[in-house]
Amino acid sequence: MEDFYIMKNRNKIAAFLLAGALAVGHGSVVYADVVWDLCAMNEERMRLGIQEKNIADNHVTNDANIDVEKHETPQSTSEYADIGIASVLNYVNLRAEPSVESEALGKLYNNSAATVLETVTDEAGEEWYLVSSGSVENAYVKAEYIKVGDEDLARGVSTRYATVTTTTLFVRTEPGTEASVLTMLPEGEDVVVYDALEEYGWYRVSTEEGLGYVSGEYVTIRTEFRVAESKEEEKERLEREEAERQAAAAAAEAARKAREEEERKAAEAARRAEETAKKAEETARKTQKEAAGKAQAEAAGKAQEETAKTAAQQSSEKTQQQTQNAQQAQQKKDKVTQTVSNGQAVVNYADRFVGNPYVYGGSSLTNGADCSGFVMSVYQAFGISLPHSSSALRSVGYGVSLSEIQPGDIVCYSGHVGIYAGNNTLLHASSPSTGIKYTSPVTYREILAIRRIF
Template structure:
């Protein structure tokens, strides 16, 4: 512990980020740099003698906030990022509501920030900074665990002795709901379970600014996906004939989307098999969606995380039969009437679930 603290003290004093007091001794960055490691160790030893719990206190005090220097937009839609700290500056991009950036400097009520690929100025009235931003970051940031092993065992408790709640494949991205020592709690279809940090990569995601070029590219990609969807829908219509409503009688959406939902519904009651792709003998969640769409000539990845970027995005309120609903570690097909059909778990197999937002929805993707 002491070696780690000395390292922290040395690192922080060299960056000029240190001014603190403990054990009755005040230490500033301006004079700590002259102490050297031996001097720092001496200061720490003296402080530790005065207060035996000083090791833990120093670590807490000297660990910078993960979100230090962050700013977060608080607007109805977005705030423009400009080339100059005034309204005359060229618009370089957009910082959307609850998007985050890193503050580089403040100029006359404007902040120069970097967010994503965009560096420019935003008006201070539209962003939260300082401790308020660090607190807000905990709410708007998404903690994500990416699986780094071929098959991850998600356990009911933070112990290798605990029962296995579910299995998740490599490169899947899971929403983190809690952290405890060497373990993180993640959300999967079977519920919230625990995985060792040894088998995942952790990160915190924030929505970031979008440059004008990125916005144009995104809109063009979405338009191309819609045109491709129309082409595929025409092919499906030719194959299936007249318009079909989903099994649940929603009646909304395209004939091709309803055809997908109706076809998927035929397999309710069949088994769930981890890694499987058979609609009759067993499939996992992404294998089920992949195989349903394969019947209509559409190739999809065998990964719930990868399916978050297929087709184009719509909101849940706009969802139509055939849309793909993406969750943490899970994926389903929307049937209409706020209901999904999915390969749920080994215990339940392929089934209907309502409402569709029975757990947090990460994306709704439309193919047709």
């Protein structure tokens, strides 16, 4: 449009000059009118050209808008706007086509999330969503099984984590470096974020010692959903879990046999000691009898009798002690025999260390261990190698639900871990102030995962 007005002014100037020239040369201004008419015609031609261009541009713009409406996803007003959450009893299949007859590519379990890409309608008029979740991409699921755009639900089924990126991170009682230290977290540890003071660069997180604050400078933040499991992933998981169960059972059996062998040797030693004591007692009685028969003088007889009594008494006390030791060894063996499961054996062993100290970074069951060090060292006694990290322990063994929990299962919390002891009770290295202890109920904090080794 700017070019049009520039050209118009140029035409007027040219018209003035030409009109003047013609007027001087011919003594008439008729030609000037012709020139002005030509100028007007040029201006009209340019105006029509611009209008045509605008109309063409509008058509292009409208076509582009139509294309956007057809193919582009509208901008989300929330990060959860295009998140769909499965609402089913167990799982719903993700399929290759919008049909229940098509191939199942994976499973979306209850409260798992998927990104909704498109809504389609099948031949029967039923709605399906085109979704992606985990490694399952561009799959279809019936719309009736998915809740979309429910931000409260999406927030409720997701977990926001802060991962420590420094060697040791202080968790403080208030958001600021001047606040007192609540506890410490090692590098790589995950804790659940409950609130964000992003304008100040601090996050409120959950620890065993309670809610505290960490600086955003030393953590990375992520939001996790449970996602779909492909057919291949399900097969690999089941095979891995079965292999881990067999390996754990073999290790537990080997540890059980080793304990039984130690107890057998102890019982055998106690039996031999008892036999030796009996022989000593018989020898003492025989010596006493012989000494009494051979005594000639009263003083000598009394001395011999006193010696025999002393020997008999000492031998009897020794026999009683050895018998008691043998009984204790047998009772210990009976206790192991009565163990109902390998998991219960883990609890029985861990119980020996109740009352021992909590030491940050430690793994000694007697001198001090932290929560993951306690779990690691207890299972190490059964031939099982586990990581010294509460977040890493969320991936060992295989997962079970709270309704399926059994003694010996590993219970994972935000920045903490322990061993389920049965009767709704947790056995764990709690904190520096309480050490290794029992806590009930096991749901005293939000449980992130339950993992089973045996």
